[in-house]
Every structure is written in C-alpha cells, then in structure tokens.
Amino acid sequence: MMSISSSLDRVHLQVKNNRWLRYFAIFNRVALAAGFLPAGLVKIMGERFASGLTVNHPMGHYLEALHHTSYYYTSIGVAQVIAAVLLLLPGTVTLGAFLYFPIILNICVLTYATRFDGSLFTAPLMVLANLYLLGWNYDKWKYILPFNQPTLADSSTGTKTLSNKFPISFFAGVLAAVVVCVVGIPSLYSIKPRNTLAQCKKQFGGSNRTQAGYDFCDCIHVQGQPLDNCLNAYNQAPDDAARPPAGSH
Structure with a gap:
C-alpha cells in the first residue's frame, strides 16, 4: 500500500512537471506581491491605509486604531513588504509563502467579520493563491510533516521534461473558485455597511x-x-x- 508521503510526492511531481501550472505559480507570486507591496509601503510611510473609508465603519474603526499603534503599524508594513519581495525571488518563494499566509489569512477573517467591501472577494482569492504556492513548494517543507518518509527520493530528482498538456480540470476549478469568491460569497450578506x-x-x-x-x-x-x-x-x-x-x- 502506497504511503501518504509517496502519494503526495507523486502528485507533486506531476504538478511541477506541467508547464501551465508552472506559469500559474509565477502568476500567483507576482499577483500576491503586487497586493502587499503598496499596502506595506503605505504603512511604512506612516499613512493611514484605506483613507477613503469612513472612521465609523467597522473596518474604519480597526484601521484608525491600528494607525495609532506606532511602530506596531510600521512592523506590519515591513512584514508585508518582506513577504512580497521574498515571493518575487525564486530562491525564497517558500519562505515568502509561509510569511505571507498568516498575514493574508488574518486580513481575510477581518474582512468577513466587518463585511468590508474593499476585500470581500479579493482576500479569499489571495488566501487560495497563497495555498497554491505552499503546495507548489511542498518538496521544500514536506520534511516537517509527521507522516513523511525521509527515505523516499525527493521529487526534484525526477524528470525535468515539462508537459505542455493544458490542465482543463484544474483551471475549470480555478474559474469556479473565482466565481464563488466574486459572486457567491459576497451575496451571503443581505446587508453590508458599505464604505460611505x-x-x-x-x-x-x-x-x-x-x-x-x-x-x-x-x-x-x-x-x-x-x-x-x-x-x-x-x-x-x-x-x-x-x-x-x-x-x-
């Protein structure tokens, strides 16, 4: 019977050897970095994020209080910029994805707790993109898992030939996830505070x-x-x- 680690290695190798999925990983790296760089720089410069949002809005209350936390506010911006830069550098993508994930997950939970229109559908999409990058770099961190078998050959030693087969099922799932996040999830709320x-x-x-x-x-x-x-x-x-x-x- 094939072990869990062997099954994951086989699936991961198939994914890494597909040219289209490799392009998708690059796209996610750039998109996630683009999402954090401006947001982080605003905090580093000491400016209030989402300045167009009224202070009395639930998210506005949070951002206003966060803005007055001195170097804590700045440190969040530094962490966002570092995570973005790490994602852009090929050798540090895994570290960047691990640093990025708790930040974006917190933003996602905060968004839904306050029903904030500004990131109601982008936040969950960014969480999913981050999870994809963690899965893409599974071979870099799999050794910390309790069920991993160290004696198994690393998937990176497999064939280097990239498949040009377009993964229709996978991208159909991506499209479905986008539709759910853009149309389905925001409609869960019958009323929202809106921005003004x-x-x-x-x-x-x-x-x-x-x-x-x-x-x-x-x-x-x-x-x-x-x-x-x-x-x-x-x-x-x-x-x-x-x-x-x-x-x-």
Missing part, C-alpha cells in the same frame, strides 16, 4: 425596509456603533408597511 453613508443607504432603495435600512446606516456611519448592535436593531425593526403613520398615537 450614501452607498450604505443606496442598497435599501426600492425595498420595504427603507427606514430600517437608513437607521442601520446611521447607526454605523453617524453614530459609530458596533456592527452587531446595528444588525440587531435592523433585524428587530418593522417593515415600512408595518410602521404607524407619522404623527399617529
């Missing part, structure tokens, strides 16, 4: 919960209340048709 008060109110136009929606937006952008408090108030508010006429007793 006007954008927030616009999502309730034509609905039967206009007033409840406007109160929700005011709760977020004007009063600066926690997201959960504003959501609870919205869910408990009646529909427009169920509200008593103005001036009635």
Whole structure:
C-alpha cells in the first residue's frame, strides 16, 4: 500500500512537471506581491491605509486604531513588504509563502467579520493563491510533516521534461473558485455597511425596509456603533408597511 508521503510526492511531481501550472505559480507570486507591496509601503510611510473609508465603519474603526499603534503599524508594513519581495525571488518563494499566509489569512477573517467591501472577494482569492504556492513548494517543507518518509527520493530528482498538456480540470476549478469568491460569497450578506453613508443607504432603495435600512446606516456611519448592535436593531425593526403613520398615537 502506497504511503501518504509517496502519494503526495507523486502528485507533486506531476504538478511541477506541467508547464501551465508552472506559469500559474509565477502568476500567483507576482499577483500576491503586487497586493502587499503598496499596502506595506503605505504603512511604512506612516499613512493611514484605506483613507477613503469612513472612521465609523467597522473596518474604519480597526484601521484608525491600528494607525495609532506606532511602530506596531510600521512592523506590519515591513512584514508585508518582506513577504512580497521574498515571493518575487525564486530562491525564497517558500519562505515568502509561509510569511505571507498568516498575514493574508488574518486580513481575510477581518474582512468577513466587518463585511468590508474593499476585500470581500479579493482576500479569499489571495488566501487560495497563497495555498497554491505552499503546495507548489511542498518538496521544500514536506520534511516537517509527521507522516513523511525521509527515505523516499525527493521529487526534484525526477524528470525535468515539462508537459505542455493544458490542465482543463484544474483551471475549470480555478474559474469556479473565482466565481464563488466574486459572486457567491459576497451575496451571503443581505446587508453590508458599505464604505460611505450614501452607498450604505443606496442598497435599501426600492425595498420595504427603507427606514430600517437608513437607521442601520446611521447607526454605523453617524453614530459609530458596533456592527452587531446595528444588525440587531435592523433585524428587530418593522417593515415600512408595518410602521404607524407619522404623527399617529
């Protein structure tokens, strides 16, 4: 019976020997680096990230507080820039991917916790791209796994001939993941704070919960209340048709 490590080595060797998947790995390296370089440089220069976001937005609260943490804020930017540079250098991709992953995973969780439109679909895509790079460089770190067999031949000693066969199934899965992240996941939220008060109110136009929606937006952008408090108030508010006429007793 083939061991787990032997099975993983075989799959990894097949992947590494495909020219299209090699191009995809390079694309992910460049894309991830491009995502962190500007964000990291903004923090290093001491500027507030996402300056167009209102301070009262749940994500705005976080970014505003983070901006006032002195060298902690700067250190995050340094870590992002280092991770990006390491991904661009062929000899340090594995180290860069390991440094990048906890940062982007934290951003992804934070995005969904605050329902932040700015990275609602890009954050999970970046997490998936990071996981692909970790898998691509599996041969560099597999020895830390408890089930790995050190006596097995390293997959890097295999054939160097690259296959030109286009992996249709794999890229169909990539396309499906993009569709889910861009269309499916953001639609999980019936309402979102949006980035501004006007954008927030616009999502309730034509609905039967206009007033409840406007109160929700005011709760977020004007009063600066926690997201959960504003959501609870919205869910408990009646529909427009169920509200008593103005001036009635």
